[in-house]
Amino acid sequence: MDQQDKFYHLRLKMVEEQLSSRDITSQKVLSAMLKVERHKFVPEQYISDAYGDFPLPIGFGQTISQPYIVALMTQLLELQGEEKVLEIGTGSGYQAAILAELCKEVYTIEIIPELATRAERLLKELGYKNIFVKTGDGYLGWEEHSPYDRIIVTCAPEHIPQPLIDQLKDGGIMVLPLGSVYQELVVVKKQGNKIIQKSIIPVRFVPMIREKNK
Ligand code: SAH
Numbered sequence: 001m002d003q004q005d006k007f008y009h010l011r012l013k014m015v016e017e018q019l020s021s022r023d024i025t026s027q028k029v030l031s032a033m034l035k036v037e038r039h040k041f042v043p044e045q046y047i048s049d050a051y052g053d054f055p056l057p058i059g060f061g062q063t064i065s066q067p068y069i070v071a072l073m074t075q076l077l078e079l080q081g082e083e084k085v086l087e088i089g090t091g092s093g094y095q096a097a098i099l100a101e102l103c104k105e106v107y108t109i110e111i112i113p114e115l116a117t118r119a120e121r122l123l124k125e126l127g128y129k130n131i132f133v134k135t136g137d138g139y140l141g142w143e144e145h146s147p148y149d150r151i152i153v154t155c156a157p158e159h160i161p162q163p164l165i166d167q168l169k170d171g172g173i174m175v176l177p178l179g180s181v182y183q184e185l186v187v188v189k190k191q192g193n194k195i196i197q198k199s200i201i202p203v204r205f206v207p208m209i210r211e212k213n214k
Contacts, residue, residue, distance in 0.1 A: 007039055010051040014038075014067055024071045026080070032101040033071050038093075039063075040122065041094040064092040064208055065154060069185075069203065076175045076187050076200065077150045079103045084145065086167065087209070088138030088176075089154035093119030096131050099152070106131045107145050109138040111209050137211040140168040148172060157182050157208040164207050165195065166208050177205040 001009070005031035013155070015034050024030060039050035041064060043060075046056045055063040077085070083103040087096055096119070099106045110116035113135045120133040134142060138153070139161045146167035153164070153176035160178065165188075168174055174188040185200040 004069055005135065007037060007051075011038070012145065014051040015054075018068050019071050022068060022070070024075055025073045028102055029071050029075045029098075032074070032098050033067065035101060036094065036097045037126075038094060040065065040126070041092040041097070049211075058092045058115070060115060062091055062115065064094050065205070070095050072200075073152055073175045073185070074098055074102065076126070076185075077152060083149035085150040085152065085163075086142060086145075087152050087154065088132055088141075088150040088164070089206075090116055090119045091154065093123050093131075093133075095152070095154055096133075097123060097126065097128060099133050100128050103150070104130060107134070107142050107148070108143055109135055109136050110132050111135070111211065119198065136210075138192060138212060139208060150174070153173075153177065153208070154205065155208040156180070156203075156205040160186075160195075161208075165190065177203045177207065180207065 016026050039047050042050045044058050054208050055066045056066050084105045085099050085103050087108040090108040096108045116133055116135040119211040123131050141163040147169040149169050150173050150175040151164055151168050156177040158180050168190045172190050177183045178186045183203050186201045187198045189196040
């Protein structure tokens with residue numbers, strides 16, 4: 001078996017054992033998880049663990065989320081294909097790549113410049129033309145391209161950032177981990193002036209970092 005086949009086999013196993021056997025039922029999400037080469041998004045020394053059922057370090061004290069969590073958050077976004085999505089916390093760029101397979105455009109913000117640069121380079125190398133990366137504080141969103149059909153936050157704020165609520169389209173969906181020590185994955189639906197919030201499962205994400213003096 002050559003290297004490519006080996007990784008494909010590991011991805012198939014990941015999809016079957018970690019995703020479809022749990023509650024990931026969206027065929028589109030499962031196909032994207034089977035297609036995107038997660039091993040290209042992890043540091044060299046973790047390549048053999050890239051398809052394991054756990055998060056992995058990506059440097060600067062940050063992590064790439066567990067495959068199941070990536071799939072679950074993506075499924076909760078209910079993407080149809082034409083959406084403009086904002087992601088807060090680019091990290092490795094893996095979640096952005098999964099989203100880019102399932103929507104029209106992904107705008108993604110990362111606060112650590114080195115991670116933003118690395119993810120941008122990799123996503124370009126992999127041929128993604130519908131992902132736009134920026135360095136900055138995602139708490140503030142990315143006003144220029146707003147409003148967004150969907151927003152996904154992959155670092156945990158203690159409250160829902162108001163700029164993100166403002167930049168979400170009416171009828172839009174936002175998925176985020178909320179809390180500090182104890183966090184929950186929350187789905188937020190915006191309906192006019194109303195915000196409907198639903199907790200899904202307890203989770204553990206890295207905290208949302210704020211830029212100082214802002
Ligand atoms: N989605 C990423 C997961 C990255 S972990 C992936 O698929 O790999 C969360 C990321 O959020 C980290 O890279 C961290 O640096 C970043 N982050 C933390 N606070 C942030 C903020 N205020 N704005 C933007 N990114 C932030």
